[in-house]
Amino acid sequence: MNRVDVHNNAFDGFVIAGMEAHAALVLRQEDPELAYKCLLAAREDYQSAQAVWRAHGIRRPARSEHTLSASQSLHDAAAAVACARLFEATGEDVYRKEGVGWLDRMLNCQDGGETGTGLSGFFYRDERKRTIVHFCHQSREHLFAQALAQGLRVFGNEERWRDALQAYGGYLKALRGYTAPYGMVPAGLFSYDELEDEETFGLLHPYLHFEEEKKNYAQQLQNGVQLPNGYAVRCFPVWFSFRGNSAVAQSMAKSAALAGSALGDEELTQIGREQIYWMLGKNPFGQSMIYGEGRRFTPLYTALLGETVGEMAVGVQTQNNEDVPYWPMGNVATYREVWISAAAHFLRLAAELY
Secondary structure, eight states: OOOOOOOOOHHHHHHHHHHHHHHHHHHTTTOHHHHHHHHHHHHHHHHHHHHHHHHHSSOOOSSOOTTTTOOHHHHHHHHHHHHHHHHHHHOOHHHHHHHHHHHHHHHTTBOOSTTSSSOOOOBBSSTTOOSBOOOSSSOOTHHHHHHHHHIIIIIOOOHHHHHHHHHHHHHHHHHHTTTTTSOOOOOEEEEGGGGGOHHHHHHHSTTSOHHHHHHHHHHHHHTSEEETTTEEEESSOOOSSSOOOHHHHHHHHHHHHHHHHHHTOHHHHHHHHHHHHHHHTOSTTOOOSBTTSSSSOOOOBOSSSOOOTTOBBSOOBOSTTOOSOBOOSOOOTTTTBBOHHHHHHHHHHHHHHO
16 A cells, blocks of 8 residues: 655745745636635635644654755745735735735844855745745745745835845845856755755755765855855855755746846846847757757656656766866766656746746
8 A cells, every 4th residue: 555645834835835826817807716715725725734833843744755844034035925925916915914924024034234255135944034035946035035026016105114125135146157158057055054954954955964965065165255254155056965946946037037036126127038038048058948949958867758858957967076067978876867846847937038
């Protein structure tokens, strides 16, 4: 008998409620009955997620999966997105009030220049501001910008939300220079204090042993661009067994595109476009990461289906502990593996830009 793990955590509920509310808005004219059902599901899922949050706070999945590392700040962002869409769909003030509350909690987790590195505007895992939010394989970085952009559009043009989005956009602009002339968005700022944070390591890298990988973690930080006060910028994530940055870079590019649209900032919008170009071949290898699109695309690792036009690779990796692009020809997982998350991020980014 096969065992199936079932879990019920607030983060999944908030994300799903936001998707269902968005579907209700999109389908309202075309299919009113389906839109009604989507909105009903969104209400129920948001209420259920809120109940789980109040009872348990962050509730980790029973076994490791890709929402395991979701931070408090990311819960806040996902809930704020859900509330904005529910308020837009229903006009009910309860969603506006709760959405504002989630947004303000999220802002308590935003850096205001505390590192002394000249980089600011990014988000920490919680209001203690000890650990910066990172992703190493899948990514939901865009939820921060999405929450702020939707808050400005739906809840009102609040100065604090605009300032927060501009600060985050400034962070993305500052990172851009580390990979020029290519448009790949760097993974971001890292702290050497992370070398002592075994708890967060276990959430981001669940199948590895902290003490065994600590030396590799340190080497990866040392191979980044060194900044004052014990910080470094990495172009690629700190990672071990799961490598490939299509989702990570595209999620950050989606952040830039969202901020660019909300603020009317062409420089941020161009950061988003450049990531599209990277995927299509404007990269050091001159190869498209999308099978059947662009030029010089190569076979990708598909275990069952065979090559499929439009499939996308998990993405460019690094060799060992380096911080430079590495794209070997061996057609194996994970970097050449076909994952739907890479394609979903590409479509999400393209939808914002075009």
